[in-house]
Every structure is written in C-alpha cells, then in structure tokens.
Amino acid sequence: MAVRSCLPWHARWADGLRVDGEVHGDSTAEGGASSLVVISKNARVYGKVKAAHVIIGSKVFGPVYLGELLELQPKARVTGSVRCEFLEMHPGALAHGWLEPLKSSDKPTLKLAASNEA
Secondary structure: OOOOOEEEOOEEEOOEEEEOOEEEOOEEEOOHHHOEEEEOOOOEEEOOEEEEEEEEOOEEEOOEEEEEEEEEOOOOEEEOOEEEOEEEEOOOOEEEOOEEEOOHHHOOOOOOOOOOOO
C-alpha cells in the first residue's frame, strides 16, 4: 500500500503485507505461521491487525493479535490490546492497552504439507 494513500478496507491476505499509507479497517493474515505484516514509519492503521509476525514502525489504533513475534520499532505507538507469544520492544516504542501473553498451549497446532500423518 503506497505512501499518502488512505483506504477504508478490511483486508485478508496471505504471506506478506507492507503498509506505507493509512488504513481504516482490519488486516487479517490467512497465511498461518508464515504471515508477516510490516507497518512502516509513514503508516497509520485504524483497526485490528492479525498475523504471525508483525513489525510496527509507526501508529496502530486497535488490537494486535499475533501467533508469534511483535516487533515495536523506536517510533511505534500502539493504542489497543496486544496478544503475542514474543515481544521485541525497542527503546522509544510505546504501547497503551493490555498486553496478554500467548502461551504455547494456546497456539494452533502446525500441520506441515509434507507430513505423512493423515
């Protein structure tokens, strides 16, 4: 999504998404354990963000749900609840809301495509 673009949307995507503009709506990954969203330093997100791995470099107004890692870069500002297994928070980053750890037992089981189990 380009810089200076402003979209009202509810996005469902697989694998990766980079946000450089302003989003009004939810962004939900369907890629499972490999999904990644990057919210750049020029972006603003107003809505829920859900993926396995999220990197935030600017402002998110809404809940953030992760299967694994949330990285908050120095200028990151999150206003809303956060649920993740691992949190990497750089100096200068701020989070306003609830922080709920995701326990290993809460994670969905991973089924590999190459698995011999039926």
